[in-house]
Amino acid sequence: MRSVIIYSGGLDSTVLLYKLASENALAEAVSINYGQRHAKELEFAFQNCKKLGVKFNLIDLSSLNSVFGNSALTNQSIEVPDGEYARGNIALTVVPNRNMIMLSIAAARAMALGCGGVAYAAHSGDHALYPDCTPEFAGALAKAIALADERKIELLRPFINMGKADIVKLGAELGVDFSGTWSCYKGGKLHCGKCSTCRERRQAFIEAGVPDPTEYAS
């Protein structure tokens, strides 16, 4: 079965891109510009697709900015908070319903291409803080996607029971060049090393025992 992947250019989805490409299970990578501050991740997405010979479909949905309201990820006047993800500062990094929007578009693409699946890189570390990363949400959405077309499209989330360190380990096995992936929400010249997603990234390499090629600003 060939699938469409939601591909951000971040660490998790790049490992998934490599995994599916190595299994010859990829029809197309769909990357979405939703007005994210760190849109530079999309350049990394393009480069990885080029390297692997995967069709790269960049979709400009930056007009969704008028939908999302006050998320620091899409509103340049709100600062991205430093520190670990926690109830207090995570609200600012929530882009409302982002996963459903991206998955619904990728599912549409799978329907148009006649593919059997839609894949995304949700992992167990996402669960606790983002409601639209929980297995419950994904299960309900999988059901809706399966009912949305004459043909049954499957929602694939192979990392759902893995932690980020497991993903780093898998990526190392698959030969992922991690320096060609982008995580930092601030979208600066280097990874800031201080925002929650930089902390998670750093920690994952340490836990995995895999050398971290990322250059952090601090």
Add this chain to the structure above:
Amino acid sequence: MRSVIIYSGGLDSTVLLYKLASENALAEAVSINYGQRHAKELEFAFQNCKKLGVKFNLIDLSSLNSVFGNSALTNQSIEVPDGEYARGNIALTVVPNRNMIMLSIAAARAMALGCGGVAYAAHSGDHALYPDCTPEFAGALAKAIALADERKIELLRPFINMGKADIVKLGAELGVDFSGTWSCYKGGKLHCGKCSTCRERRQAFIEAGVPDPTEYAS
């Protein structure tokens, strides 16, 4: 509870707009340009919102054209078929996963605004031919939407057990000016009168016993 409505400017969603506005239950109308051939419906949407004093949020997603592939509704090189909806010609008027995409965006907007619901005008006549208009699909998606945010957003579909003629009757009671609504998929100067959606529109007025102010080309 106030809701965000998915509002196309068509007959069904205009009646829903009037209904929710009369109940003081509307926060905002979200209208989406997804590259539809009949984008002139959006002008009707704007006018009706203006008339009722409802906030109109037009979102330009015309770049989704690169997602949808061969639908006559978004691909200008494919002709919209005439005649009644049936298995043979309906495939051409399917925009893959359109409902899920639009509802996911409206749900995001409801989350950003702190609203309790998302409303759309699916009715019983849609069920048989479009998989993403069935109660089963809507039920699964409602569950996903309720799980996608800390606050539970409700998916409202008050017309789900009504036929199009019932909607026309309700619209007449609510004082809807039906000449200010657009149905025809061809998006010409007048309603063509021949495509499947024009036929349904015409038939609904006859069944409802409500005068049809629509000027049809044939």
